Amino acid sequence: MELLYFAIGLLFISNGAPANAQIDTDEGEPYLVYYDINRNLTLNCSMLSADTTLSYVWKKNDVSLEQVTELKGRYKLEEGGAVFTLTARANEEDYGNYTCALGADDRSWQVHGRPVVRLPDNTNVVEGQKIKLQCKVVGKPYPQVSWYYNASEEVNVSEPLVEGSRGGRVHLEASEQGVDGAALVLDAAARGDAGLYWCRAGAASDHTQLRVKDMYAALWPFLGICAEVFVLCAIILVYEKRRTKPELDDSDTDNHDQ
Known part of the structure; x- marks a missing residue:
């Protein structure tokens, strides 16, 4: 009977656990978040507190967001300061350690640009x-x-x-x-x-x-051009020799007649 109750208890626990619950491997360790360059970046820091006078405090690399030069005019805090959203497209310099605190509760993220x-x-x-x-x-x-x-x-x-x-x-x-x-x-x-x-x-x-x-790849076109020039010069030389010879023969005949 005890074994039956134990099995029923395990079945109840497994069915009751939410499928999309985020599980921390090490308590207190920051979440690792990857963002795409030129896309949006949103961090959710919703935490319940009975003290309504508390305000969310956001920091990047232990510096208040208002004092981070590269973030000025590029972000907004929504839902009472619980949600951080970049209003401009994310760039490489938006990576770093982000923290959010509400009273004694805090949350942190290691934000990396997706390579x-x-x-x-x-x-x-x-x-x-x-x-x-x-x-x-x-x-x-x-x-x-x-x-x-x-x-x-x-x-x-x-x-x-x-x-x-x-x-x-x-x-x-x-x-x-x-x-x-x-x-x-x-x-x-x-x-x-x-x-x-x-x-x-x-x-x-x-x-x-x-x-x-090939290291001689540039040499072959040059040799080809040289060969073409040589053949052209040879053709011109042969043509000139053949054209000059009849002229000389005619000149010799004219001198003999005189």
């Missing part, structure tokens, strides 16, 4: 030259950047590109944005380096198609 990465569609390099691929990352704080290589779109196996890979010719540097590892340098590009180069940051990724041209 987006960009690479050019195609990249060309001449065999033997150095190439530097810049992975542009949008979304702060910047996540760790990793690189991968595929020989072609049909090949599903990716080769991780780390410092010193590909015979020591791969080097990872900080990009122009200052993101560590977001710039991949490939020394002395070889024909076998052609393929897809992937840049990944968090769940975001993008790729560029690297084409390695």
Whole structure:
């Protein structure tokens, strides 16, 4: 009988728990919230309090919202100050630690920009030259950047590109944005380096198609032009010689008659 009551109790608890309830893994830890760049950002801090004289106090990185320069004129507090909403589109600098307090109760969020990465569609390099691929990352704080290589779109196996890979010719540097590892340098590009180069940051990724041209590719058109000029000059020379010879013959005949 006790086992029956225990089973009924478990069934009641499992059915009574709301499906969309938010569960904190660590009590007191801030919620991790991701927002999309150029989209809206809303934080809800609704808390019940018997004291109606209390007001919500919002801060970003321990600074009152009214004193945060990048937020001036870009946000509003609704529902009695319980809901924070950006009236302008969110940008990279809107990331940070947000806190809300009502009396002794408080709530906090770690707000991160959802990362987006960009690479050019195609990249060309001449065999033997150095190439530097810049992975542009949008979304702060910047996540760790990793690189991968595929020989072609049909090949599903990716080769991780780390410092010193590909015979020591791969080097990872900080990009122009200052993101560590977001710039991949490939020394002395070889024909076998052609393929897809992937840049990944968090769940975001993008790729560029690297084409390695023959080091003599620019020489062949020049040689072709030289050959055309040589043939043209030879044709002109032969034509002039043939045209000059009859004139000389006519001149000799005229002198003999005289």
